[in-house]
Amino acid sequence: xxxxxxxxxxxxxxxxxxxxxxxxxxxxxxxxxxxxxxxxxxxxxxxxxxxxxxxxxxxxxxxxxxxxxxxxxxxxxxxxxxxxxxxxxxxxxxxxxxxxxxxxxxxxxxxxxxxxxxxxxxxxxxxxxxxxxxxxxxxxxxxxxxxxxxxxxxxxxxxxxxxxxxxxxxxxxxxxxxxxxxxxxxxxxxxxxxxxxxxxxxxxxxxxxxxxxxxxxxxxxxxxxxxxxxxxxxxxxxxxxxxxxxxxxxxxxxxxxxxxxxxxxxxxxxxxxxxxxxxxxxxxxxxxxxxxxxxxxxxxxxxxxxxxxxxxxxxxxxxxxxxxxxxxxxxxxxxxxxxxxxxxxxxxxxxxxxxxxxxxxxxxxxxxxxxxxxxxxxxxxxxxxxxxxxxxxxxxxxxxxxxxxxxxxxxxxxxxxxxxxxxxxxxxxxxxxxxxxxxxxxxxxxxxxxxxxx
Amino acid sequence: xxxxxxxxxxxxxxxxxxxxxxxxxxxxxxxxxxxxxxxxxxxxxxxxxxxxxxxxxxxxxxxxxxxxxxxxxxxxxxxxxxxxxxxxxxxxxxxxxxxxxxxxxxxxxxxxxxxxxxxxxxxxxxxxxxxxxxxxxxxxxxxxxxxxxxxxxxxxxxxxxxxxxxxxxxxxxxxxxxxxxxxxxxxxxxxxxxxxxxxxxxxxxxxxxxxxxxxxxxxxxxxxxxxxxxxxxxxxxxxxxxxxxxxxxxxxxxxxxxxxxxxxxxxxxxxxxxxxxxxxxxxxxxxxxxxxxxxxxxxxxxxxxxxxxxxxxxxxxxxxxxxxxxxxxxxxxxxxxxxxxxxxxxxxxxxxxxxxxxxxxxxxxxxxxxxxxxxxxxxxxxxxxxxxxxxxxxxxxxxxxxxxxxxxxxxxxxxxxxxxxxxxxxxxxxxxxxxxxxxxxxxxxxxxxxxxxx
Numbered sequence: 001x002x003x004x005x006x007x008x009x010x011x012x013x014x015x016x017x018x019x020x021x022x023x024x025x026x027x028x029x030x031x032x033x034x035x036x037x038x039x040x041x042x043x044x045x046x047x048x049x050x051x052x053x054x055x056x057x058x059x060x061x062x063x064x065x066x067x068x069x070x071x072x073x074x075x076x077x078x079x080x081x082x083x084x085x086x087x088x089x090x091x092x093x094x095x096x097x098x099x100x101x102x103x104x105x106x107x108x109x110x111x112x113x114x115x116x117x118x119x120x121x122x123x124x125x126x127x128x129x130x131x132x133x134x135x136x137x138x139x140x141x142x143x144x145x146x147x148x149x150x151x152x153x154x155x156x157x158x159x160x161x162x163x164x165x166x167x168x169x170x171x172x173x174x175x176x177x178x179x180x181x182x183x184x185x186x187x188x189x190x191x192x193x194x195x196x197x198x199x200x201x202x203x204x205x206x207x208x209x210x211x212x213x214x215x216x217x218x219x220x221x222x223x224x225x226x227x228x229x230x231x232x233x234x235x236x237x238x239x240x241x242x243x244x245x246x247x248x249x250x251x252x253x254x255x256x257x258x259x260x261x262x263x264x265x266x267x268x269x270x271x272x273x274x275x276x277x278x279x280x281x282x283x284x285x286x287x288x289x290x291x292x293x294x295x296x297x298x299x300x301x302x303x304x305x306x307x308x309x310x311x312x313x314x315x316x317x318x319x320x321x322x323x324x325x326x327x328x329x330x331x332x333x334x335x336x337x338x339x340x341x342x343x344x345x346x347x348x349x350x351x352x353x354x355x356x357x358x359x360x361x362x363x364x365x366x367x368x369x370x371x372x373x374x375x376x377x378x379x380x381x382x383x384x385x386x387x388x389x390x391x392x393x394x395x396x397x398x399x400x401x402x403x404x405x406x407x408x409x410x411x412x413x414x415x416x417x418x419x420x421x422x423x424x425x426x427x428x429x430x431x432x433x434x435x436x437x438x439x440x441x442x443x444x445x446x447x448x449x450x451x452x453x454x
Numbered sequence: 455x456x457x458x459x460x461x462x463x464x465x466x467x468x469x470x471x472x473x474x475x476x477x478x479x480x481x482x483x484x485x486x487x488x489x490x491x492x493x494x495x496x497x498x499x500x501x502x503x504x505x506x507x508x509x510x511x512x513x514x515x516x517x518x519x520x521x522x523x524x525x526x527x528x529x530x531x532x533x534x535x536x537x538x539x540x541x542x543x544x545x546x547x548x549x550x551x552x553x554x555x556x557x558x559x560x561x562x563x564x565x566x567x568x569x570x571x572x573x574x575x576x577x578x579x580x581x582x583x584x585x586x587x588x589x590x591x592x593x594x595x596x597x598x599x600x601x602x603x604x605x606x607x608x609x610x611x612x613x614x615x616x617x618x619x620x621x622x623x624x625x626x627x628x629x630x631x632x633x634x635x636x637x638x639x640x641x642x643x644x645x646x647x648x649x650x651x652x653x654x655x656x657x658x659x660x661x662x663x664x665x666x667x668x669x670x671x672x673x674x675x676x677x678x679x680x681x682x683x684x685x686x687x688x689x690x691x692x693x694x695x696x697x698x699x700x701x702x703x704x705x706x707x708x709x710x711x712x713x714x715x716x717x718x719x720x721x722x723x724x725x726x727x728x729x730x731x732x733x734x735x736x737x738x739x740x741x742x743x744x745x746x747x748x749x750x751x752x753x754x755x756x757x758x759x760x761x762x763x764x765x766x767x768x769x770x771x772x773x774x775x776x777x778x779x780x781x782x783x784x785x786x787x788x789x790x791x792x793x794x795x796x797x798x799x800x801x802x803x804x805x806x807x808x809x810x811x812x813x814x815x816x817x818x819x820x821x822x823x824x825x826x827x828x829x830x831x832x833x834x835x836x837x838x839x840x841x842x843x844x845x846x847x848x849x850x851x852x853x854x855x856x857x858x859x860x861x862x863x864x865x866x867x868x869x870x871x872x873x874x875x876x877x878x879x880x881x882x883x884x885x886x887x888x889x890x891x892x893x894x895x896x897x898x899x900x901x902x903x904x905x906x907x908x
Binding site for chain 1: 553630899
């Protein structure tokens with residue numbers, strides 16, 4: 001046995017609950033973040049991976065000054081409370097055992113590296129402060145999402161990744177083949193990687209009422225932007241007996257819950273982002289938690305944008321008209337300038353939204369809701385689903401998407417109901433919460449066009 | 455708004471905590487499971503998807519007898535406590551509104567269907583009792599796994615699904631291509647679907663100490679067995695400063711925790727499996743919870759198997775010798791006949807185990823541990839990882855697996871440490887817990903050779 005029960009996190013937990021006693025004996029394993037000495041006394045910044053903050057080791061044995069940055073060590077010593085210092089406690093070293101030396105050509109040097117460089121060493125970059133914080137928040141956010149749904153009796157469904165159809169009926173998909181010479185041979189069908197689990201999870205909403213999927217999705221687009229990755233994670237809840245208004249209530253409650261959970265459970269990391277990555281990010285998120293999310297129809301939004309243009313506001317996409325797809329600048333104008341907070345835009349023209357969305361009585365719009373937030377624009381997209389068999393069939397035939405989806409139509413035929421759901425990209429949500437501006441820097445091993453190292 | 459706060463589950467929760475009052479007014483939405491009447495009085499078995507047990511609706515209005523099995527309804531009425539009946543309470547109907555009729559050709563008839571038939575209607579089968587129970591337990595088990603790790607400060611890592619290498623260096627993989635005519639063009643590399651996230655997650659264990667991945671994995675094998683699927687979910691924890699013995703301690707604690715969690719949180723479903731699917735499954739699982747997991751070396755196991763053969767025990771694979779790969783019948787003999795409980799087999803010949811496993815001092819075996827359980831054989835496989843750079847490099851070169859994995863070797867060069875981990879197939883674990891004997895019946899939409907409906 002080599003595993004120790006004591007960790008940096010436990011020491012900090014003890015300290016914050018006033019239970020850490022001066023002189024406490026400790027035995028820890030972890031990594032050397034820095035090692036410096038002034039001749040008579042040495043200092044190691046030590047981190048064992050369990051907590052964001054380092055612990056300072058203070059040693060007198062000059063031998064330890066040879067231990068290289070990046071090495072792993074076991075340290076035995078005693079806690080020394082230091083209430084007047086920046087660090088509330090340190091460890092007075094009795095003994096350090098070098099477990100594994102770090103080679104001198106360690107690419108992660110003490111200097112500040114560019115994010116571009118760090119992407120090239122994805123296997124090491126989580127040891128650098130920013131990524132150390134990012135991937136822990138990624139974990140905390142994931143658990144917040146599961147907790148929210150599980151506490152409300154939603155059933156988590158693993159929708160398939162290999163599929164013979166795609167939800168949007170658009171966009172480029174990756175093909176999956178066992179043998180390049182006989183591409184359809186393995187499954188006896190055209191197999192591709194999913195772009196969304198929504199259609200598959202809808203069937204389960206009609207059994208369990210409230211369900212969600214949370215898993216990977218893929219896009220084979222040649223988009224080299226800061227917001228596109230070829231592989232990413234999606235959250236897609238679906239609720240039976242739930243209309244558009246109910247849906248928006250859940251989205252609002254969900255988003256506030258998960259943001260609050262991260263602020264409460266990743267304090268050190270969020271403070272780091274607030275200082276080093278996006279000044280004010282905590283205030284931005286607290287504002288969301290304390291806002292009442294406003295609601296506005298697409299038609300109203302177009303009128304407001306037209307008026308803004310008349311009054312001299314400059315938009316890059318200047319041809320404001322009913323039926324247009326809103327650009328990020330329009331969304332941001334509405335949420336930042338008009339509402340100054342989160343905003344649901346609802347009732348979009350049916351032509352610019354997906355076939356499965358519920359057609360409104362006006363015959364022109366669908367019961368969609370996009371949540372817009374300041375600094376980003378659209379964060380979450382949702383809709384009530386078309387529950388009428390005939391209407392849905394007609395729309396599917398119109399776009400030639402009815403073959404292979406008979407089972408999806410069945411859900412309207414055998415005891416359907418009003419149901420709604422929403423979807424959001426997990427990685428973009430994480431960007432929003434951490435302030436990190438490139439999707440490549442919130443994914444453990446990002447996959448983008450031309451990039452498949454690791 | 456159409457969403458109601460009250461659900462079947464809440465009513466049962468109230469009942470079990472003695473808070474459900476006779477006469478309570480209720481308003482529920484859900485599905486008709488059966489509808490029968492004797493002329494003057496009618497009975498609907500009603501389920502809204504939130505709880506395994508149905509609630510009986512009792513009506514007098516003969517109009518309601520026309521409501522078809524499978525339809526969705528809204529029901530208003532009053533609770534009637536029925537302490538002397540099989541069902542502890544029922545609902546006296548005031549009003550039923552038909553929300554959506556179920557067509558007469560509903561494939562899910564009241565008679566018992568074969569599992570084979572139900573696989574053909576995967577979009578509807580979760581409404582049938584067995585699958586209704588299976589997919590809820592799937593959800594409960596998933597959450598148990600996350601809870602176990604999160605409560606112990608493990609960091610969940612989303613390892614990539616599209617990859618340029620594979621952990622086992624063996625087995626057939628699915629290729630991922632954006633354009634069939636230019637297969638390597640999108641990523642500028644040979645892209646395939648992952649068979650394991652282990653190598654990728656090891657890098658994060660060296661940062662965060664304790665980590666895990668829990669996501670989909672793929673095998674392009676033409677195996678049409680009850681235990682093989684082309685797409686499945688895997689759990690792969692990895693721990694730094696952790697040797698083989700620590701690893702086994704975690705496996706034992708983990709397995710006991712998640713089984714107990716399911717027994718405690720899916721009581722009705724587990725009782726159903728115990729009655730209808732595998733008699734004694736609860737006792738089997740409770741035995742695991744209360745067992746102390748034994749440990750035995752592979753070498754000892756071979757001796758025992760040889761002796762069993764000498765004493766006349768019949769094995770299909772009869773050529774028992776050191777170096778052989780144990781078959782399921784051997785594993786089951788050891789765990790069922792010899793130990794009569796869970797058993798770790800350790801220290802396997804290096805030739806039959808993966809390259810990344812820690813070589814023991816004897817030069818012949820590796821620090822692997824396979825957990826064998828009665829009725830299944832191997833349930834979980836783990837090992838200490840080779841932390842010595844030179845030894846690992848040699849083994850990788852030996853099997854020609856050193857190209858493209860330089861980053862994996864780096865983890866031994868830049869402050870490595872003793873570390874260990876394990877892996878288990880989530881779907882097979884679910885089969886073990888529910889007693890369901892075909893992997894196609896525990897996955898929402900199973901993917902197997904020749905099968906890609908939905």
